Amino acid sequence: MQIKKILSKKEIEELEKLIEKNYGVKISLRDYLVFTSKEKIWIATKECAKIFSLNILINSAGLNFGKIRKGKIHLTIEGSQIVGRYASKNVVFINKNSAEKFLKGSDVKAEKEINCEYGNFVIVKSEDEILGSSLFLKDKIKNLIPKSRRTIRF
């Protein structure tokens, strides 16, 4: 893992503002070590920094939170689970049947939308489960669940 940049306090605040702008929820990341690797954003405990400071080759660290793309933030499943519980914007609900299709990798239609913007990433929920984040288009939710996280059957 090539750690590109460990975010400063100010940069973490900007990330928090971006999350708030996109998902309508204020989350605090200041107690974590936040860093980028390629275009991905990672979150780790601050104690991980003492390993970073040594001269050893790190393969990976912390949790892949998501990617920033043109001022929008595409969250991983785990990033969605952190943000999604209290998100009040760009959230869609799908029914149980659609959830099954969604986790198999299909595009689906939203049953309920909360302050969604076309062309932005949305957190996909089904009942009390947070399934991840995907792209909200006019006619569908474009599936962005990685292949490694798809299921074949329930």
Add this chain to the structure above:
Amino acid sequence: MEKIERYRKIFGKNFSISLPTEKIWTIRTNTLKISVESLIKKLNERGCTIEQIPFYKEGLWVKAPYNLSYSIEHILGYFFIQNASSMIPALVLNPKKSETILDLCAAPGAKTTQIAAMMKNEGVIVANDVERERLKALRGNLQRCGVMNVVVTNMDGTKFWQTGLKFDKILLDVPCTGTGTLIPRVLKSVNKNSIARLSKLQKKLLISATKCLNDNGIIVYSTCSLEPEENEENVDFAVRKLGLTIEKIKIDNLNFMPALTEWEGKRFVNEIVNAIRIVPTERMEGFFICKLRKF
């Protein structure tokens, strides 16, 4: 037949190889994402029958009408499919948030994710494995379980001490023959040479781990092997040659037998009786666990 006779010398004359007659999944609740109660409720609603593992309430035996590894709960990281015996080493390690932990042979991450959950995603764990391919599975499992307190390294464990890093506690779940699984293919492939080769590697890993340990620190040494050469012999080496001491293991409601005090004419150190063996059964793999302290 030769192997059965060997194992009867270890476990007694009634020992036999009994493979599971019905599919029972063993899973560990990932408490970083869900409570035990909520997971049980979800699985019950999907038609599963659940029994909690007596010595660890997060561990569940599940009869499921479908493949649990493809279930939504698994994909979302609510549980880890892991044998009950393999949950014991982390319990013995008993990690605390304030401690620095090393998991020297970590992939694919069952025990690393368990330790992370026990630390409530705080502090830091270094998870190392020598095999680059197996790190993919480790990284995938850490992500799926929502783990934030792990740094992954890809080093030869026998040389890890060269990093100069020191730890309060080390999990040393060494590569082993795996005979505790009682899988016929595994039992067939194991021979004196493979046992000797692994026993040598395990001793090297013990030396490296000891060098990485702070004074008063703990190493939990474990294998899923039934072979005394990979278990008692190595712990005996750790006491006699590395100066470690063996501490008693206390886990309520866990059935185990003490480690062997001698094998094929070789007498082990007296304190070896504090190490434990899990007798292989239909629900639990054969395992060896020893808690070692450095003074």
